[in-house]
Amino acid sequence: MKQSFDAIVVGAGQAGPSLAVRLATGGQKVALVERHLFGGTCVNTGCTPTKTMVASAHAAHLARRGPDFGFTAGDVRVDLRAVKARKNAVVERSRSGVEKWLRGTENCTVIQGHAAFESPRSLRVGDDILEADQIFLNVGARPLIPDMPGIGTVPYLTSTSILELEELPRHLAVVGGGYVGCEFAQMFRRFGSEVTILDMHGRLAPREDEDASAVIHEVFKAEGIDIAVNATCIHLEQSEGSIHVGIKCDERAPHIEASHVLLAIGRAPNTHDLNLAVAGVHTDDRGYIPVDEQLRTNVHNIFALGDCNGRAAFTHTAYNDYEIVADNLLNGAARSLSDRLPIYALFTDPPLAHVGLREHEVRERGIRALIGKRAMTRVSRAIEKGETFGFIKILVDEHTQHILGATLIGPGADEAIHCIATCMYARQPASLLAHSVHIHPTVAELIPTVLGELKPLE
Incomplete structure (x- = not known):
């Protein structure tokens, strides 16, 4: 019809x-x-x-x-x-x-x-x-299923099927250290599973600046998550009721023995x-x-x-x-x-939020810029909450004085980022935020402070 x-x-x-x-x-x-x-x-x-x-x-x-x-x-x-x-x-x-x-x-x-x-x-x-x-x-x-050696020989989970589990994995191996992999790795570690996260790159969240990746690494290690980066030849094997995840192509290289494997390498x-x-x-x-x-x-x-x-x-x-x-x-x-400005958050704890250009992108484009950065260990609200991992980082165009981008990782970062985004959408100079009065004690109140401490990006 x-x-x-x-x-x-x-x-x-x-x-x-x-x-x-x-x-x-x-x-x-x-x-x-x-x-x-x-x-x-x-x-x-x-x-x-x-x-x-x-x-x-x-x-x-x-x-x-x-x-x-x-x-x-x-x-x-x-x-x-x-x-x-x-x-x-x-x-x-x-x-x-x-x-x-x-x-x-x-x-x-x-x-x-x-x-x-x-x-x-x-x-x-x-x-x-x-x-x-x-x-x-x-x-x-x-979810993308990679053409990975051993993929057809062992059971595996995706970001869809893992949501249906009713029993905690004894040991969850997460293949992929991007946004999805990081969120599930921390989630299941906090549920009580042993967790190993693997990625072929040299660090977790490889699209982020190195300092942001370093914070995620620090948080995960503190929570007992095992991290295997530079895993250049990931492959899967079934062995005596367990799943072995190989990191290198060399058979003598270490294998991770897991009860469950989550594939989180893209969509x-x-x-x-x-x-x-x-x-x-x-x-x-x-x-x-x-x-x-x-x-x-x-x-x-x-x-x-x-x-x-x-x-x-x-x-x-x-x-x-x-x-x-x-x-x-x-x-x-x-x-x-x-x-549209690029803006997003990684919902680990603490969350990472980003808007605009990253520091490495500013450097690659050769933009003359100013940078302000403050660790969460110097933010009163973070100290009071006992959540001091992370930082606030803002980049400003030296010529126009407009904000180029910002990365926040710490408590409330996924909310605080929006005042920076609003300033960028309004095409106002960084001084608009630098001269603003924010509520104390909050994480966002340090944004004007960071903008008042700008230095040349070297």
Whole structure:
């Protein structure tokens, strides 16, 4: 059966539902197609479940630190089945809220099934053909399974399947020292598992500046997480009921004996089964869909939003993709991707937050800059909370006096970063923040202090 719409949105992640509702309430006839779970990665296997579990891990960690604060909580043990139940309840509320919102929106037809292109203006979902002048792809991404020696011979976990565990791993080996790997490594160590984290690079969080990676390394070592970097030839083997993770290709090199292995080495876009070639939509060599500054693909009436376009795989950037598309199409705006500052957080404890350029990027570009930096050991709120790992670092253009970027790692860093981002978005000089009065005692109150102590970046 053929059905005609003004717009078709494929995927109910962060960008899709908001766009579908915005178009529908604007008077368009809209179809939203979702083949699995409403809410996408963030709600089901990303931000919502993981941050719920991080909160459980944080509570257990603080309880064990009771003597540092003048009390004793006794022998703290984590019931992973109860942690999972709490996580599932939070996820279900979010997921059902998204679905109810969509199904209750006038002019929006929700269709469940797998969509694949039949032409640049039509998609097949089961036995139905959906036609529209505009099509918006918000299909997300999935954990990448590497072509690693031994990958087909041993059981392994991904960032999705590990969320379903109900018994704590005796020893969890985390392959990948990036953002996902670091969060799960600390989480499960705090739950009570032995944890080893491995990465082929020379340090954890290798995209960050070296000083930020060093803090994460210091925190992890203090919590008893084993770290194996420069793991140049990671391979898996099954042996007597355990999994062995090799670090070097030399058979005599050390192996890590683990009960469970988590593969956290990246994600792949869900574009492989959309039949994009029929629609003439191009992808790059990794399967991502290139888009222009307004999120259009090479086919003028087809847009790609969120993780599948390779333009920053975060919930907040996916939602901003929706805002750009909706404002441009419905309000005649001229918003673009280049208006967006790179901003994100790594939700370890303490969290790492970043906006703009990193120090190594400023150096590589040869920008004459000023730098201010203060350790959390000199921040009153961090001392009072007993959380003194980390620092505040801000880089300022020497000529324009505008902030180039900032990295904060420490308590509340994921919140404090926003006042710096706001100053950058307002295109105001660093003096705006330097002369601001912030609340005491907070971590953010030291941002003006750091900007008052700028020195040339050498």
